[in-house]
Amino acid sequence: MDDRERTQREGDDTSAADQAVAALTVAELLDVEEISSGGPEIVSGDDQLGRGIRWVHIADSERVERFLEGGELVLTTARTFRESPAAMAEFFDQLERADASGTIVELVDEDSAPDPEAAEVLRQAAAGRTLPVILLSHRIKFVRITELAHRRLLAQQLSQLERAREIHETYTRLSLERAEAQTIVDRTAELLAAPVVLEDVAHRVLAHAGRGSESITQDWSDLVSAPGADGERRWQQTPVGLRARRWGRLVVPGPTESGVPVDQIIDRAGEALTLTRMADRDEQDLLLQAQSGLVREIADTDDLDEQRARARARSLGFVPPEGAALVPVVVRLDRDPAADPTRLQLRERGLTAELVSAATRQHMACLSTSLQSGSFGLILALSGSRDETQALERLLTEEVEHSTIWTVGIGRSTTSLLDAVARLDSAAQVAEVASTLEVRERPFYRSGDVRLRGLLSVLGHDSRLRAFAEGELGPLLGSTPADTEMRDFLELFLAHGGNKSAVARAGFLSRPALYARIAKLESSLGVSLADAESRTALHVALLWWRMND
Secondary structure (H helix, E strand, O other): OOHHHOOOOOOOOOOHHHOOOOOOEHHHHHOOHHHHOOOEEEEEOHHHOOOEOOEEEEEOOOOOHHHOOOOEEEEEOOOOOOOOHHHHHHHHHHHHHOOOOEEEEEOEOOOOOEOHHHHHHHHHHHOOOOOOEEEEOOOOOHHHHHHHHHHHHHHHHHHHHHHHHHHHHHHHHHHHOOOOHHHHHHHHHHHHOOOEEEEEOOOOEEEEEOOOHHHHHHHHHHHHHOOOHHHHHOOEEEEEOOHHHOOEEEEEOOOOOOOOOHHHHHHHHHHHHHHHHHHHHHHHHHHHHHHHHHHHHHHHOOOOOHHHHHHHHHHOOOOOOOOOEEEEEEEEEOOOOOOOHHHHHHHHHHHHHHHHHHHHHOOOEEEEEEOOOOEEEEEEEEOOOOOHHHHHHHHHHHOOOOOOOEEEEEOOOEOOHHHHHHOHHHHHHHHHHHOOOOOOOOOOEOHHHHHHHHHHHHOOOOHHHHHHHHHHHHHHOOOOHHHHHHHHHHHHHHHOOOOHHHHHHHHOOOHHHHHHHHHHHHHHHOOOOOOHHHHHHHHHHHHHHHHHO
């Protein structure tokens, strides 16, 4: 996991070697009888004696850095460098650069008596350092220290391996069993003995567990959205979802039981949540493919009658109430020319899943199908007692929150599944036309809402309509700025029904300028703009041109 995606625990300012729970610390080792018999003197780093020991290393030279990886306690007699302040300082410098846990230096002479001159060299070299430096003035057996420390450390490693195996088996079982998110969060809270919260990218709580989690989540969105919230609290967390498609995060908003491998547990919990979501999505994708295949078969062939089509639909989970109204719905996503097709497909799949889920929550049977790229269809079943408009408004506004901009076209409802599928084409046409509107204020559109635009869209590729539009607007269809200005003025004039006062106000034109433009336009077109039929013909032609230009 990327370290930038996880916030460490509050107050954790120790080295990387100390972030694992240590079975042995420098302070604990000083209490061992073998060391206490050596008369230990803490020369420096007395406030760092809680550092964990990863391994014990014996050195006889000040050139020790290349043998260390961090977290080692170094035992030495400093035989080759005890008389040189520079060499002793270099020894300590190398330990600090290697992030060693500390060092125990035994300074005795050949007769096992204390060596005061060497001790003074050590004190001067260690002065002001944070590295724990312990001086022994009596001889001890280093081998006993290493044996004791390594037994403790090996026991810790075995314990960690056993705990890792338990964690692995726990979350593997949860993944294989397709456990719900709440079950995974419950188990994680038990392992950590701490509250755990699963939220989505909008900071909405999806699940929580553990003592105190209920009170913590009451104002969760405000709590986590406050400026600097994560930085101040330094909660441990892990993102959930694949890197390119994060859909939430798992947060531990508080202290955990000492000795628990928090990172390991929440990482595995995040993986289990991701795998479960992916498995659910794969299953949903397979169902969508099967339902799409049925819809295409109904639309493209005459082999299925109503009874057989409904039987096939029931096998795919579409079980509408008796006599339910079947409403054909087409959702069209706004296309960004700069967006790649893969991203559009992901947005389409996400919105499809969200709408199907919302329909399920509203107890609507739903049959879904993919259409062309960026649009999909739904057959929604509404019981006879439900108001169609209210049900659709609630589904599309209250139940669904999605960042994608989309337009919805609705076809006429029917009690026949075959007819509902056939009417998806008209719903798609409505959605396409509605997507061209400059202002879209409705949650969905019917054919009556798009009116003339809908008719022109249906007839858009008819060569006769093109000939009509070009015949009406011919003199204005050039690409010069003057042609563009005249088309814009004609559109303004028609939008206000030929009312000269309204046109003058909207176009910020004086009366003489307005009359001059009208005269020029009439001369170019060869018609009178005072004639209602001429205005109607020009309006139809201009609307078609704008839709197909």
